């Protein structure tokens with residue numbers, strides 16, 4: 113199944129967003145061919161930033177959302193029609209700056225949606241301002257004296273907030289990325305995947321990532337053990353420290369009640385239900 117569109121691609125040539133796009137296209141095509149998904153039953157949501165162009169390049173139903181509002185939009189779609197597989201794409205600025213409250217509440221409420229963050233550690237579309245995951249001392253066009261604060265750690269944050277699927281992958285390893293995205297789609301609950309994505313124009317971490325990444329699975333990590341997973345989450349602090357190693361893979365995974373299961377939703381999607389309009393009651397207020 114070809115999920116490409118005819119839209120002209122405007123990412124910088126060589127951008128690692130191409131890897132994420134291809135990985136997503138291949139995973140969804142495979143799931144469609146295996147009859148585990150139908151193209152019409154997949155809905156995507158994007159925010160604002162370089163990642164947002166995924167909306168233009170993926171031949172799937174969706175909603176090109178507002179900055180930082182990918183998660184509430186995705187939850188709304190899921191509650192409206194729980195049969196859909198809903199996949200949100202956000203940037204690190206989009207998700208962890210503007211959208212941080214939505215992110216934390218989603219980890220806690222556990223809606224059955226996937227959230228893929230293109231984490232290039234800068235606001236790339238607006239020429240490289242710092243985001244919450246930018247490393248300390250980073251200098252950019254709008255930050256000549258360097259960032260003064262430590263980056264946040266989205267993996268530890270998601271786990272602390274109760275996320276039921278927490279993973280990290282990287283656009284420098286497409287095979288690993290595909291495997292992680294597939295596992296996230298197959299998980300029932302809020303599936304968060306932080307994808308380390310070098311921005312070759314404003315934050316080119318490609319060689320650092322390639323050198324420092326290691327696969328949790330190959331080290332026998334058990335994603336059901338919360339305490340061990342949390343220790344792993346703290347192993348790398350989103351810096352470019354040569355002494356550190358970067359674990360990638362599924363840190364933590366548990367099956368727990370989703371938001372939709374808690375909500376006792378009607379059998380039909382909400383948009384097919386007849387609304388009862390009680391005009392008499394409404395007019396009684398107007399006197």
Ligand code: SF4
Pocket residue numbers: 122123124126127128129162232236237310311312313314
């Ligand atoms: Fe990719 Fe960075 Fe160019 Fe955006 S600015 S398209 S993230 S290389």
